Amino acid sequence: AQKVTQAQTEISVVEKEDVTLDCVYETRDTTYYLFWYKQPPSGELVFLIRRNSFDEQNEISGRYSWNFQKSTSSFNFTITASQVVDSAVYFCALSEMTTDSWGKLQFGAGTQVVVTP
Amino acid sequence: NAGVTQTPKFRILKIGQSMTLQCTQDMNHNYMYWYRQDPGMGLKLIYYSVGAGITDKGEVPNGYNVSRSTTEDFPLRLELAAPSQTSVYFCAGNSRNTEAFFGQGTRLTVV
Numbered sequence: 001a002q003k004v005t006q007a008q009t010e011i012s013v014v015e016k017e018d019v020t021l022d023c024v025y026e027t028r029d030t031t032y033y034l035f036w037y038k039q040p041p042s043g044e045l046v047f048l049i050r051r052n053s054f055d056e057q058n059e060i061s062g063r064y065s066w067n068f069q070k071s072t073s074s075f076n077f078t079i080t081a082s083q084v085v086d087s088a089v090y091f092c093a094l095s096e097m098t099t100d101s102w103g104k105l106q107f108g109a110g111t112q113v114v115v116t117p
Numbered sequence: 118n119a120g121v122t123q124t125p126k127f128r129i130l131k132i133g134q135s136m137t138l139q140c141t142q143d144m145n146h147n148y149m150y151w152y153r154q155d156p157g158m159g160l161k162l163i164y165y166s167v168g169a170g171i172t173d174k175g176e177v178p179n180g181y182n183v184s185r186s187t188t189e190d191f192p193l194r195l196e197l198a199a200p201s202q203t204s205v206y207f208c209a210g211n212s213r214n215t216e217a218f219f220g221q222g223t224r225l226t227v228v
């Protein structure tokens with residue numbers, strides 16, 4: 001069975017601080033996908049990144065960066081120089097590695113990020 | 118493109134009533150999904166479909182039914198609503214090798 005754990009329920013930071021969101025996963029599959037989604041206060045889910053289990057290279061996109069470590073089953077997400085607009089719930093998710101499964105996701109419970117001016 | 122559209126956005130149901138949550142998409146997604154999100158929890162998969170005429174159960178299917186008569190539409194039916202079905206419901210769709218696009222959600226309260 002697959003499981004995703006986001007142990008941090010809520011993180012509060014002051015604007016311009018960095019914030020790291022932890023994600024630990026469990027799966028029996030040797031190949032899989034990992035995702036991060038953002039849910040702003042308006043409620044919709046916004047796709048941020050997909051990573052496949054073959055690729056442990058870290059990724060940076062603007063102020064966002066992701067650290068994937070297969071050895072520790074972790075896929076952590078860092079927001080650098082946080083802004084008020086980063087306030088949202090962030091979900092880590094896992095899926096099987098098939099072409100049909102990018103939407104069939106096992107979600108973590110989410111981490112609420114609160115950025116204050 | 119409107120993307121994935123859900124209606125209604127909000128609904129209050131009485132225990133034992135039934136209703137259909139509508140989901141339609143104009144992105145020609147083959148795959149569609151229904152998730153529910155309970156407070157403080159992640160999303161859980163209710164049902165999914167890999168194409169018109171094909172549906173399958175997800176993690177939490179009890180109390181729900183779906184149909185997929187067309188590629189565009191994937192309605193979720195609640196029969197005999199119960200307070201445990203109070204939740205936010207999300208419909209999503211994706212094509213092969215693309216990420217899932219989610220609708221805006223339907224907030225359902227059963228009283």
